[in-house]
Amino acid sequence: MTSQSSATPLLDEPQMVLRILDHIDNKATDMGEETWVEPVVNYQSPDRLAAEINLLKSRFVVFCPSQSLANTGDYLARNAAGTPLIAVRGEDGTAKVFRNACRHRGVQLAEGQGCKRVLVCPYHGWAYGLDGRLKNIPHRAGFPDFDAEANGLVAVPSREVNGLIYVCQDGADDGTNDAASLDVIPNLIPDGYELMTTEEVEVDANWKLYLESALEGYHIRSTHTQTFYPAQYDNLTVVEAFGGNSRVTYPYQTIERLRDRPQSEWSTNGRLTQVYHLFPNVVVSTFPNCLQIGVLEPLGLEKTRRHTYLLGDIGYKDATKAEAMKKSILEGQEFAKAGNVEDVEVVVSAQQGLNSGANTHLTFGLFESAIGRLHAGLHRELG
Ligand code: FES
Numbered sequence: 001m002t003s004q005s006s007a008t009p010l011l012d013e014p015q016m017v018l019r020i021l022d023h024i025d026n027k028a029t030d031m032g033e034e035t036w037v038e039p040v041v042n043y044q045s046p047d048r049l050a051a052e053i054n055l056l057k058s059r060f061v062v063f064c065p066s067q068s069l070a071n072t073g074d075y076l077a078r079n080a081a082g083t084p085l086i087a088v089r090g091e092d093g094t095a096k097v098f099r100n101a102c103r104h105r106g107v108q109l110a111e112g113q114g115c116k117r118v119l120v121c122p123y124h125g126w127a128y129g130l131d132g133r134l135k136n137i138p139h140r141a142g143f144p145d146f147d148a149e150a151n152g153l154v155a156v157p158s159r160e161v162n163g164l165i166y167v168c169q170d171g172a173d174d175g176t177n178d179a180a181s182l183d184v185i186p187n188l189i190p191d192g193y194e195l196m197t198t199e200e201v202e203v204d205a206n207w208k209l210y211l212e213s214a215l216e217g218y219h220i221r222s223t224h225t226q227t228f229y230p231a232q233y234d235n236l237t238v239v240e241a242f243g244g245n246s247r248v249t250y251p252y253q254t255i256e257r258l259r260d261r262p263q264s265e266w267s268t269n270g271r272l273t274q275v276y277h278l279f280p281n282v283v284v285s286t287f288p289n290c291l292q293i294g295v296l297e298p299l300g301l302e303k304t305r306r307h308t309y310l311l312g313d314i315g316y317k318d319a320t321k322a323e324a325m326k327k328s329i330l331e332g333q334e335f336a337k338a339g340n341v342e343d344v345e346v347v348v349s350a351q352q353g354l355n356s357g358a359n360t361h362l363t364f365g366l367f368e369s370a371i372g373r374l375h376a377g378l379h380r381e382l383g
């Protein structure tokens with residue numbers, strides 16, 4: 001069995017295939033160097049949750065894919081770490097993120113997604129440009145001393161890197177905040193991928209319990225008996241670290257067809273799923289010809305909302321080809337959704353099990369090292 005160190009760079013495609021075939025031949029998997037023991041109180045403490053939410057505000061965290069703001073005036077509004085934010089594609093093509101609150105009396109300017117040239121507050125009609133400037137106050141004479149120039153929408157520091165828009169709520173918006181942590185994240189979104197769907201689901205469990213279910217393949221056979229297991233392997237993953245992040249690779253059995261082909265022809269598209277955990281609360285999961293970006297929003301100790309953005313390889317000029325690919329991807333996603341339902345069932349059960357008082361600590365085994373890295377990162381950041 002293979003150990004991985006935190007200094008290991010991400011494997012390239014041939015290296016990954018070789019590692020997987022070696023594991024198949026030896027009935028092995030990647031293993032961490034030590035188990036991780038996490039106190040249950042860290043899932044139950046309101047103070048700990050408040051600290052975790054503050055952490056989500058203090059770092060650059062994925063807000064949405066660039067594709068959610070494909071055109072000028074496109075906007076996406078949602079809560080991030082409990083704060084209502086709105087991301088907008090401006091006239092100059094740049095994406096900006098603002099606190100979603102009118103400077104009059106705080107009403108949110110928009111909900112969900114759409115496209116507008118002007119953001120008009122639904123309460124009294126104050127109007128803001130896509131750059132956040134306050135452009136119009138109806139019955140202006142009622143606010144003789146109000147400085148409209150100084151009261152545009154409040155910007156949140158953001159970065160658009162490799163097709164993802166990140167926000168850092170507690171940073172200064174003067175370019176001085178540290179975005180270096182983003183440098184280690186590879187370009188995860190292939191050319192031609194376009195936004196296909198945006199979904200939200202709420203799960204009655206702590207956000208970490210939900211996240212943990214995506215970070216190990218130890219449960220494939222038991223939990224996904226009729227879904228993933230027939231096509232994959234039980235407890236066979238490749239686990240890598242980059243920065244404080246992880247990549248967990250889940251091969252499909254079709255990868256064995258590569259044995260008889262020259263390495264120059266090895267392509268893993270359609271032969272594995274890779275889950276990139278972008279610390280702390282984001283997972284990017286690859287599937288054949290598509291990927292999901294999942295952002296976990298803690299709503300309480302036992303409630304989590306997952307925002308999921310599905311991007312697919314549908315950027316073909318040929319409409320028939322694009323439509324066929326779209327159909328194929330959406331059919332495949334039904335399979336992934338069935339697996340997610342199974343994950344949610346065990347995660348909600350785990351939440352209830354935590355509340356039983358049976359365990360004071362949870363132990364994560366050597367196969368579950370990406371979960372250990374998640375908790376180690378939280379311990380490092382929160383003390
Ligand atoms: Fe927005 Fe009054 S609260 S215009």
